[in-house]
Amino acid sequence: MLKHDVVIVGAGLAGLRACIELRKRGVDAVIVSKVYPTRSHSGAAQGGVNAAFDENDSWESHFFDTVKGSDYIGDQDAIEILTSEAPGNILELQKMGVVFNRNDDGGIAQRPFGGQSFPRSCYYADAVGHMMLHGLFDNVLKYDTKIIYEYFVTSLVVDNGKISGVAAYDIKEGKFHGIAAKAVLFATGGYGQVYSSNTNALINTGDGMSVAIKAGVPLMDMEFVQFHPTTLKSTGILVTEGARGEGAYLLNSLGVRFMSKYAPKAMELAPRDVVARAEQTEINEGRGVDGAILLDVRHLGKEKIMEKLPQIMQLSIDFEGVNPIYEPIPIRPGAHYSMGGIKTDNNGRTVVEGFYSAGESACVSVHGANRLGGNSLLDTIVFGRRAGIDIADYIKNVDFSKFDESTVKRDEEIFENIKKSAGKERHGLLKTELQEDMRKNVGVFREESLMKKAIEKIEELKERAKNVGVDDKSHLFNTDIIEAFEFKNILLIAEIIAKGAVMRQESRGAHYRNDFPERDDEKWLKHTIAKLNPKGGIDFDFSPVKITKFKPQPRTY
Amino acid sequence: MEFTVKSYRFNPEIDEKPYYKEYVLNDFPGMTVLNALMKVKAELDGTLSFRRSCRSAICGSCAMKINGITKLACKTQISSEIEKFGIIKVDPLGNMPIIKDLIVDQEAFFDKIKEIKPYLLGKKDYIEDDFKALKDGEKIKQPVYYKTEFQTLTGNNDTPNCILCECCYSECGGVVANPKYLGPAALAKLYRYSEDPRDNDKNGSRLVNGSKPAGMFDCVLCQACEEFCPKGISPVKTIVKMHEKAIKNSITFSKGAKHIIGIARSIQETGRLDEIKVAVDSVGISGILNDLPVAIGAGLKGKMPPLRLKLIKDMEDIRVAFKDLNLEEKHD
Numbered sequence: 001m002l003k004h005d006v007v008i009v010g011a012g013l014a015g016l017r018a019c020i021e022l023r024k025r026g027v028d029a030v031i032v033s034k035v036y037p038t039r040s041h042s043g044a045a046q047g048g049v050n051a052a053f054d055e056n057d058s059w060e061s062h063f064f065d066t067v068k069g070s071d072y073i074g075d076q077d078a079i080e081i082l083t084s085e086a087p088g089n090i091l092e093l094q095k096m097g098v099v100f101n102r103n104d105d106g107g108i109a110q111r112p113f114g115g116q117s118f119p120r121s122c123y124y125a126d127a128v129g130h131m132m133l134h135g136l137f138d139n140v141l142k143y144d145t146k147i148i149y150e151y152f153v154t155s156l157v158v159d160n161g162k163i164s165g166v167a168a169y170d171i172k173e174g175k176f177h178g179i180a181a182k183a184v185l186f187a188t189g190g191y192g193q194v195y196s197s198n199t200n201a202l203i204n205t206g207d208g209m210s211v212a213i214k215a216g217v218p219l220m221d222m223e224f225v226q227f228h229p230t231t232l233k234s235t236g237i238l239v240t241e242g243a244r245g246e247g248a249y250l251l252n253s254l255g256v257r258f259m260s261k262y263a264p265k266a267m268e269l270a271p272r273d274v275v276a277r278a279e280q281t282e283i284n285e286g287r288g289v290d291g292a293i294l295l296d297v298r299h300l301g302k303e304k305i306m307e308k309l310p311q312i313m314q315l316s317i318d319f320e321g322v323n324p325i326y327e328p329i330p331i332r333p334g335a336h337y338s339m340g341g342i343k344t345d346n347n348g349r350t351v352v353e354g355f356y357s358a359g360e361s362a363c364v365s366v367h368g369a370n371r372l373g374g375n376s377l378l379d380t381i382v383f384g385r386r387a388g389i390d391i392a393d394y395i396k397n398v399d400f401s402k403f404d405e406s407t408v409k410r411d412e413e414i415f416e417n418i419k420k421s422a423g424k425e426r427h428g429l430l431k432t433e434l435q436e437d438m439r440k441n442v443g444v445f446r447e448e449s450l451m452k453k454a455i456e457k458i459e460e461l462k463e464r465a466k467n468v469g470v471d472d473k474s475h476l477f478n479t480d481i482i483e484a485f486e487f488k489n490i491l492l493i494a495e496i497i498a499k500g501a502v503m504r505q506e507s508r509g510a511h512y513r514n515d516f517p518e519r520d521d522e523k524w525l526k527h528t529i530a531k532l533n534p535k536g537g538i539d540f541d542f543s544p545v546k547i548t549k550f551k552p553q554p555r556t557y
Numbered sequence: 558m559e560f561t562v563k564s565y566r567f568n569p570e571i572d573e574k575p576y577y578k579e580y581v582l583n584d585f586p587g588m589t590v591l592n593a594l595m596k597v598k599a600e601l602d603g604t605l606s607f608r609r610s611c612r613s614a615i616c617g618s619c620a621m622k623i624n625g626i627t628k629l630a631c632k633t634q635i636s637s638e639i640e641k642f643g644i645i646k647v648d649p650l651g652n653m654p655i656i657k658d659l660i661v662d663q664e665a666f667f668d669k670i671k672e673i674k675p676y677l678l679g680k681k682d683y684i685e686d687d688f689k690a691l692k693d694g695e696k697i698k699q700p701v702y703y704k705t706e707f708q709t710l711t712g713n714n715d716t717p718n719c720i721l722c723e724c725c726y727s728e729c730g731g732v733v734a735n736p737k738y739l740g741p742a743a744l745a746k747l748y749r750y751s752e753d754p755r756d757n758d759k760n761g762s763r764l765v766n767g768s769k770p771a772g773m774f775d776c777v778l779c780q781a782c783e784e785f786c787p788k789g790i791s792p793v794k795t796i797v798k799m800h801e802k803a804i805k806n807s808i809t810f811s812k813g814a815k816h817i818i819g820i821a822r823s824i825q826e827t828g829r830l831d832e833i834k835v836a837v838d839s840v841g842i843s844g845i846l847n848d849l850p851v852a853i854g855a856g857l858k859g860k861m862p863p864l865r866l867k868l869i870k871d872m873e874d875i876r877v878a879f880k881d882l883n884l885e886e887k888h889d
């Protein structure tokens with residue numbers, strides 16, 4: 001059995017940022033990840049990371065924009081932390097070696113982003129996530145950190161409400177291990193693979209959330225799923241909001257900038273939920289172009305496109321066969337980000353002592369019902385850093401708890417049973433069925449009858465999942481069995497999303513109900529808390545929203 | 558359109574030796590090689606093993622040889638491969654041990670990245686030194702670095718765009734010749750940090766370490782890294798720049814640096830390449846003695862360079878060229 005003071009699961013931005021805080025304090029912290037750290041999905045973030053630096057900007061304005069963006073269901077004490085710590089965090093990254101684009105006067109360049117009242121998104125061309133991920137990983141190497149990669153975490157081990165460690169499967173060797181720890185941080189990212197047509201990596205299967213809720217840690221606000229307005233029509237690959245930040249237009253089949261109808265002031269730079277719904281409405285009402293909308297950057301000119309949006313240009317050419325210098329890019333809304341996640345406090349703590357979460361897998365909540373572009377990278381570094389510092393303090397006064405090896409044995413049996421199963425169901429095909437159903441029935445526009453269908457489908461898939469077999473029975477690097485387990489994770493997450501969405505009878509942020517088109521603060525200004533009951537069903541509860549400065553107002557752009 | 562995927566297969570747990578297996582699929586518009594492999598895995602054969610993550614050419618997981626050429630599977634279109642080759646033949650990356658099917662052991666590659674110290678040097682640690690959360694109405698002043706300082710990083714060779722996909726490493730002639738050679742990705746990263754205006758490498762330790770055996774002078778200048786990089790980076794150009802920088806900073810202890818200086822001197826003096834003299838300059842008399850069997854073998858085959866070279870006619874032009882290049886005083 002492995003034993004380390006701190007186990008960080010997931011090596012995207014939040015995990016790496018926490019790791020740096022721990023390692024520079026000399027803490028025995030290790031990274032456990034199912035992929036090598038630089039393969040993490042943080043690297044795909046393109047457009048920017050928000051911080052109010054400018055003389056004419058203020059973090060209070062960033063604070064308000066984020067609260068309004070969240071449709072008033074974000075916790076304001078947390079959002080205050082997010083926005084007031086933003087500039088300091090960016091400066092730290094800059095000291096660690098992260099490169100940002102610069103203005104001629106030498107300051108960090110900033111571009112406008114949706115729902116922000118000031119251009120405050122710092123960027124590195126259109127690959128800021130990549131730059132930050134590699135920059136932070138390089139610093140993790142600086143502190144000579146042990147990286148246990150291609151290990152897949154299957155369970156938390158908890159003893160009397162206190163964390164004891166995790167059960168993990170060594171993918172390369174095909175063996176289970178217990179890893180004992182005084183503290184465990186889940187920075188395991190989101191669940192984009194619940195939906196077809198998503199912007200997410202194939203590895204984003206909600207593993208951390210799923211493992212956490214199975215260990216009794218509640219998930220919060222899972223019904224709020226962000227659909228990004230601009231993803232490539234055929235693949236769902238992300239096209240940064242930075243394109244609109246640089247001045248791109250959204251056009252319908254009539255060549256009209258239709259956003260004037262939906263957000264006359266903010267136009268293309270309205271928040272993502274507003275733009276995604278506007279696009280879907282245009283498509284549904286017959287003003288789409290082959291089921292898509294056009295993103296036009298041609299008027300920006302070749303030079304600006306190549307300097308500021310080189311990755312977008314290349315992705316459009318490689319994946320859509322369209323050169324944006326000469327043609328508009330066909331795009332449509334696609335599942336992008338999970339506002340919900342493992343319920344934590346402002347330092348990443350959860351209900352299990354010593355168990356933390358940060359980044360997209362966590363729900364603090366700073367994004368509420370709709371995250372603003374450029375706030376997710378910020379979330380990872382602000383709360384990753386805070387979790388790291390808090391863990392370093394926490395472990396000073398605690399010992400290892402009793403590690404119950406039976407959890408590891410149980411997971412080993414689950415894997416062996418899948419391998420032995422003669423079941424004829426293929427997890428790869430079930431996954432596609434689930435993803436298509438979720439897109440159709442729990443998507444941008446929701447209503448009870450459709451969501452009920454989705455829940456029926458999920459029930460059906462749960463039954464069929466019992467008959468999943470795998471072709472690969474070997475120990476060595478068995479990705480077949482990993483995918484089978486990942487499918488079970490997204491199936492559970494899908495159920496929580498769908499059931500939460502049926503329950504929330506109002507429209508707020510990214511959660512839009514045709515049958516309840518208004519926000520209902522009286523009944524629904526509260527967080528949804530999901531837990532598993534002993535029968536494997538999902539119980540829902542609610543918790544109050546923290547409102548400190550800004551009373552809810554109507555949200556128009 | 559129906560097409561065939563022919564994949565290298567080897568699971569040492571079961572198979573005695575590697576083999577190829579063929580799968581027949583139907584394409585769809587925009588289908589990539591990764592889509593095809595995923596379709597095989599989901600529908601036909603779950604044992605086919607490969608790495609993948611982002612599917613948008615930014616994570617670097619799915620590099621492999623496609624019809625013999627190292628590429629990212631996620632950004633390679635089926636249609637163009639079929640047009641050229643009539644088949645999708647996939648093999649694991651080169652220069653790395655194979656674990657299973659298309660999955661290779663990357664440990665040595667990542668160790669080499671770590672070896673070049675991929676982080677800013679010479680700064681104190683930053684434990685909460687000046688981090689702060691702002692109070693009401695408070696502002697923060699950001700340090701100013703001029704755009705031009707950063708252009709060396711972002712404007713020329715784009716080395717920070719490297720995604721560590723190992724395409725360059727797989728095709729690198731230098732790694733073939735010497736498996737310990739750091740390789741193009743690690744050296745591009747070395748360049749990236751040595752050019753960073755925030756790096757405080759006072760003793761030139763980056764270039765000194767980079768000049769050690771198996772370092773930047775082991776590059777065979779074959780240009781494969783540039784040719785195969787899916788992100789348009791040219792590690793070899795950065796390597797040549799570091800050669801220049803090392804020599805200009807008198808970091809000339811390596812054979813490679815001596816070799817370059819020897820060639821330059823020979824041309825400056827005679828207008829010709831005096832191979833014997835260059836050899837002595839590069840490896841010294843003892844090195845020559847070590848290589849004597851090779852030299853004798855070459856001599857017996859009639860490949861002996863002349864012992865004395867005549868000056869070429871246009872020596873004056875050579876002198877002017879050296880003066881223009883501002884290389885004259887750099888030799889000693």
